[in-house]
Amino acid sequence: MPLELLSFPPAQQPQIIRSHQRDFFQVSALREQADGVLRAWLGTRWLSRWDKEVELCTKLLYFGLTVGRATQTLGEEYTDIWIHSMHSEGVPPWRARAALVLLPTLPSYALARWGSYLAPTSRLTSLVRKLPTLLEIISEVNLAMFYFRGTYYDLVKRMLGIRYVNLGNSSRPKYEAAFVFSSGYLLAVRLLHRLVSFIRSSYKADVEATERKGKRPVDDHEEIYIDDRPISTMIGRVDPDEVPPLTAEEDERTVLDFSQMPPTVRGSRNCTLCLEERTATTSTECGHLFCWDCIVGWGREKAECPLCRQSLNLTSLLPIYNL
Template sequence: MGLGRGDLSGGESMSMSTSTSTSESSLPRRFPLAAQPEIMRAAEKDDQYASFVYDACRDAFRHLFGTRVAVAYQRETKLLGQMLYYVLTTGSGQQTLGEEYCDITQVAGPYGIPPNPARRALFIVYQTAVPYIAERISSRVVSRGIVLADSQSDEPYNNDAPGSSHVQSSTVTNLPPSSTSGVSVSLTRLKQKFNGLWLYAVQRWPTVLPIAREFLQLVLRANLMFFYFEGLYYHISKRAAGIRYVFIGKPSNQRPRYQIIGVFLLIQLCVIAAERL
């Protein structure tokens, strides 16, 4: 007894459907890119949870060392809280609480794989340590400039003091013969050049600081403009580390984009550039 054409066609259709399903299951699942509202909401949640960790660190620091020490090291405590939050989440390869709340996850590279430890560490350093170091260097230079200005204002009175020139000439003429060697002279010149550059930077920093802050604001606005256009990097730290987001939640048709805000920011940057020119 032979098989009919209907049975053959049914068997062929079953085999084709089976092969199609297996081929579809073997293909990797493609997640859509996260939308701007999801990334911004996740960043806002992360800032809130990081502030909670900072408050806990500040309270513990105050109970251990007292209120005065806690206030003196307030910046360091904030840095510790932020680093703890991002090291325990992003550093360990897990979602942050904000990312988990918005159903987004970090990816990197052209294939959309999770970021490697080097990228995660680079993001944590850019997000937490770099702003702290820049702020500390700026405050240190400003305080040094104030001390230098005060010392320069007192120099005319010190130069008019009797015997000052005699002391300086005696210190110069009474140098030991060993200081005239080639190595010591070269080290002395190098130190003088370094001190000269440092003094020049300290003196010029009060005039450079407003320009540097304005330039930083322009960079932040430009990064935000590109984010509203392309929807990839909300923070400069993530742009530097090459970390973007994909949406892993339930698919929805209502996922708005904010390109119009990018247009407004572009117009604002053009107006600012025209004013500067």
């Protein structure tokens, strides 16, 4: 097999791009099916809590059963291309294939899942929070290089020296070549704009720091209170399995008289996340109502409303005691 692969020409940019688009579509479809099954079996609340683990397992399953087994992905099969190691001059060895499966998924999962557990004021936390942006910029630089040179679509393949070879006889139309090069130029302009914006923001921060010299220092972590309760205690991380569920009558943050409330009205007070009667009713900026603990737990994992997908900011949640 290695000797045979050497006789094939390198894959072209449009083939590689279409292959990755096809794989992205297949992974998304697999994820939607997994979400539907798990939501039916375990409920929406469980799915929102383990959302990142489901996404990780979906990607590992798809790429493990294709790349990990030294076979084509559905996208590669669709465009008739194959991965080729520049070091072994053939199909990548199992270690390289394992790296192709694990490196694009595990680091991003670890940063997203465990980064929020670090102390908010430590230098390590600041570094961890900057890593996704740094990786995004490096990935965009690598992608711009791919558009111009046609090699190494992502960083992992560049590190491992893995390219694509063309198993078919497809040729690149002129309009596709123009599209690829124009995409490269547009990405280069975007990177230049990000660099200029970063320089401007750094300069502005230096100017503001200079103006603050000699003034009374302000505590950046000054506590905020809602009804004499520190907000840090309200949005602090709580394990739902360790806290016994409260009924609406026992909830101190609900001032409704349930004895005077018709059953039909109480039936409309269910939270769409836990599917139980709301406690500590809380409104998002878009106006949807949830339990306080449910929406805070959701917001730590996804910064969007569960219903309308509008951006969600935990500091903008509004407790409502009479709904």
